[in-house]
Amino acid sequence: MKNDEAKKRIDFLRKELEKHNQNYYVHNQPTISDFEYDILMSDLAHLEKLFPEFTDTSSPTQKVGSDRVKGFKQFPHEYQMLSLGNTYSTEELQDFFARTEKLTGIFPEFVCELKFDGTSISLIYENGILTKALTRGDGTIGDDVISNIRTINSIPKKVVANNLPDKFIIRGEVIMTREVFSRLNNEKEANGEQPFANPRNAAAGTLKTLDSSVVASRQLQCFLYFLLGENLPSNNHFENLKTAKLWGFNVSEHIKLCKLQDEIFNFINYWDTARHKLPFDIDGVVLKVNSLSQQQELGFTAKSPRWAIAYKYKAEQARTKLVSISFQVGRTGIITPVANLEPVLLAGTTVKRATLHNAGQIQLLDIRLGDTVVVEKGGEIIPKIVSVDISERSQNSKVFQFIGNCPECGTKLIREESEAGIFCPNPNCPPQIKGKIEHFISRKAMNIDGLGEETVALLYQKGLVKSAADIYKLKKEQLIQLERFADKSAENILAGIEKSKETPFRKVLFALGIRFVGETVAQKLATYFKNIDALIQCKSEDLVNVDEVGEKIAGSVIAFFQNPENITLINELKTSGIQFAENTENQVLYPPLLKDKSIVVTGSFDRPYDRKKLEELVLNYNGKLVKSVSKNTAFIVAGQKPGPDKIEKAQKLNIKVISSNEFLKIIDLL
Numbered sequence: 001m002k003n004d005e006a007k008k009r010i011d012f013l014r015k016e017l018e019k020h021n022q023n024y025y026v027h028n029q030p031t032i033s034d035f036e037y038d039i040l041m042s043d044l045a046h047l048e049k050l051f052p053e054f055t056d057t058s059s060p061t062q063k064v065g066s067d068r069v070k071g072f073k074q075f076p077h078e079y080q081m082l083s084l085g086n087t088y089s090t091e092e093l094q095d096f097f098a099r100t101e102k103l104t105g106i107f108p109e110f111v112c113e114l115k116f117d118g119t120s121i122s123l124i125y126e127n128g129i130l131t132k133a134l135t136r137g138d139g140t141i142g143d144d145v146i147s148n149i150r151t152i153n154s155i156p157k158k159v160v161a162n163n164l165p166d167k168f169i170i171r172g173e174v175i176m177t178r179e180v181f182s183r184l185n186n187e188k189e190a191n192g193e194q195p196f197a198n199p200r201n202a203a204a205g206t207l208k209t210l211d212s213s214v215v216a217s218r219q220l221q222c223f224l225y226f227l228l229g230e231n232l233p234s235n236n237h238f239e240n241l242k243t244a245k246l247w248g249f250n251v252s253e254h255i256k257l258c259k260l261q262d263e264i265f266n267f268i269n270y271w272d273t274a275r276h277k278l279p280f281d282i283d284g285v286v287l288k289v290n291s292l293s294q295q296q297e298l299g300f301t302a303k304s305p306r307w308a309i310a311y312k313y314k315a316e317q318a319r320t321k322l323v324s325i326s327f328q329v330g331r332t333g334i335i336t337p338v339a340n341l342e343p344v345l346l347a348g349t350t351v352k353r354a355t356l357h358n359a360g361q362i363q364l365l366d367i368r369l370g371d372t373v374v375v376e377k378g379g380e381i382i383p384k385i386v387s388v389d390i391s392e393r394s395q396n397s398k399v400f401q402f403i404g405n406c407p408e409c410g411t412k413l414i415r416e417e418s419e420a421g422i423f424c425p426n427p428n429c430p431p432q433i434k435g436k437i438e439h440f441i442s443r444k445a446m447n448i449d450g451l452g453e454e455t456v457a458l459l460y461q462k463g464l465v466k467s468a469a470d471i472y473k474l475k476k477e478q479l480i481q482l483e484r485f486a487d488k489s490a491e492n493i494l495a496g497i498e499k500s501k502e503t504p505f506r507k508v509l510f511a512l513g514i515r516f517v518g519e520t521v522a523q524k525l526a527t528y529f530k531n532i533d534a535l536i537q538c539k540s541e542d543l544v545n546v547d548e549v550g551e552k553i554a555g556s557v558i559a560f561f562q563n564p565e566n567i568t569l570i571n572e573l574k575t576s577g578i579q580f581a582e583n584t585e586n587q588v589l590y591p592p593l594l595k596d597k598s599i600v601v602t603g604s605f606d607r608p609y610d611r612k613k614l615e616e617l618v619l620n621y622n623g624k625l626v627k628s629v630s631k632n633t634a635f636i637v638a639g640q641k642p643g644p645d646k647i648e649k650a651q652k653l654n655i656k657v658i659s660s661n662e663f664l665k666i667i668d669l670l
């Protein structure tokens with residue numbers, strides 16, 4: 001390759017990698033697989049080696065991608081938080097062993113560990129107390145996400161032990177189990193939100209959430225794998241991990257001290273199969289030189305330690321042919337393209353379909369009918385198409401044209417601004433209507449016993465139910481006329497429908513199926529506005545004051561109530577006796593001491609009155625919990641490490657900042 005050609009390719013690769021770093025670390029929405037990313041990175045490293053004249057310290061090969069986001073306090077890492085060199089090949093692993101042996105003089109002992117597929121965290125303990133929890137950031141400075149980390153049960157907030165150093169750092173990986181991930185994504189999809197690509201992105205995205213109560217609900221876990229600091233209990237890594245386990249840290253039991261290469265390869269091979277039985281994803285194993293003095297001897301490159309390496313497993317992939325693309329219409333009208341494939345065996349199951357996510361994805365892959373494609377099964381349940389083998393493409397293949405009209409009702413489709421989606425704008429489109437009714441009756445919404453997807457389809461087909469409101473108009477005579485309904489089953493359904501009238505307002509609000517309004521947001525809106533009329537009349541400025549609600553959700557709520565059909569639906573449901581106001585019976589216990597007061601709670605607080613509890617108290621005593629400080633704020637309750645912007649703004653606007661004890665005095669609890 002000539003110099004100028006190499007420069008061009010190097011520039012291209014650097015730009016591409018920067019883009020993927022952003023997608024991965026900041027947006028938590030990668031658009032390529034790890035394997036593809038690693039190939040781009042090794043291509044770049046290879047070229048930079050061949051053409052050292054183009055060396056640049058700001059190249060992605062020289063630094064780790066940054067995951068810093070706004071909203072958190074930042075702190076420097078006392079010890080840089082580096083990445084690991086990685087390989088997919090046993091030959092390269094042998095090269096690594098040869099290098100370490102040459103530098104240390106003997107084949108060193110290695111500790112074999114699982115490579116957890118999550119997001120890394122550095123926990124700082126001073127005098128046994130967890131004082132900071134920093135994300136990797138750019139490796140030098142990280143975000144302090146301690147209030148989120150405190151919600152993870154397996155991370156000790158306080159450690160008591162005899163041999164505890166005054167200060168130490170312990171690093172590990174925050175992960176989400178596959179089970180929690182699929183539950184979360186089901187919820188997201190049901191709410192019309194973009195699902196997370198895999199458990200790793202879900203864990204990373206969750207850790208960057210500004211509301212700790214959301215984090216708490218996501219049941220994150222953390223495995224610790226690296227102890228740092230002075231006066232460590234031992235001069236080898238294995239012992240340090242064992243001691244950390246005794247101190248109460250969640251250190252994986254799947255670690256092995258190996259003296260021979262064979263033992264290491266056995267560990268790698270064993271976990272290649274056994275990993276599927278773990279409740280969470282691992283994407284490889286990590287091999288670390290055990291002795292800390294040997295580690296020191298080996299040192300670091302700009303980006304990673306020379307004493308460790310990650311051996312990564314390739315995600316399971318298979319090649320097959322794309323037969324056709326079909327389209328599904330969701331309850332919000334979003335069209336999801338689905339690839340129909342020639343059946344192929346992948347990770348033990350026959351795959352016939354794969355998701356193509358959205359129109360943007362089709363364009364990105366430039367996928368065409370008849371193409372040979374590579375399907376991959378990662379953390380996701382549904383396999384996805386990761387690439388197209390263009391070399392096998394037939395000469396006369398044509399660019400795939402996304403449908404212009406709804407496959408179900410024929411209405412002209414509309415492209416969403418700012419999102420990659422295309423949707424059907426017809427509110428009377430059958431799958432949308434059925435989808436809305438199914439959502440309305442679902443377990444987490446009105447929870448109507450006896451009514452399921454099939455019954456809804458039948459009732460819709462017979463013209464008995466055209467909206468959620470029609471459910472409450474059903475009569476026994478109508479039901480028993482339908483095939484497969486006997487007296488008893490009709491009565492059961494009607495009893496279930498009657499019972500659903502007791503469903504509390506927050507669930508009713510969720511059942512309405514407002515886009516982006518999931519269970520949590522519905523609950524927050526219900527507690528804030530107390531009844532549907534207040535919500536219908538509110539403005540965007542009021543909405544964004546509610547915890548968890550940003551511009552996007554506010555816009556969706558306003559649009560929902562601007563649609564006269566939705567108002568008709570609500571009025572009909574009201575007539576049927578559905579709850580459209582918070583039940584205040586339970587609140588009589590609390591005097592309305594904070595009535596009409598907008599209150600901001602910021603920072604972290606110790607139990608029993610931790611942040612969540614204080615926020616609950618604000619609501620119980622009839623106060624309004626708001627996110628940001630304005631001239632209407634009554635006061636701010638500030639704990640440890642309050643948001644600096646909030647305090648600054650309060651001082652500017654002359655708003656009182658009080659402690660949690662002062663707050664408890666106001667509501668007569670102290």
Ligand code: IVH
Pocket residue numbers: 082083084113114115116117118119120172173225226286305308310
């Ligand atoms: S040790 C200097 N051990 O993999 C060594 N990392 O690709 C630092 N990871 O940034 C890392 N499991 O987020 C180590 N058992 C393990 C790990 C592990 C997962 C992650 C970690 C790291 C990344 C490197």
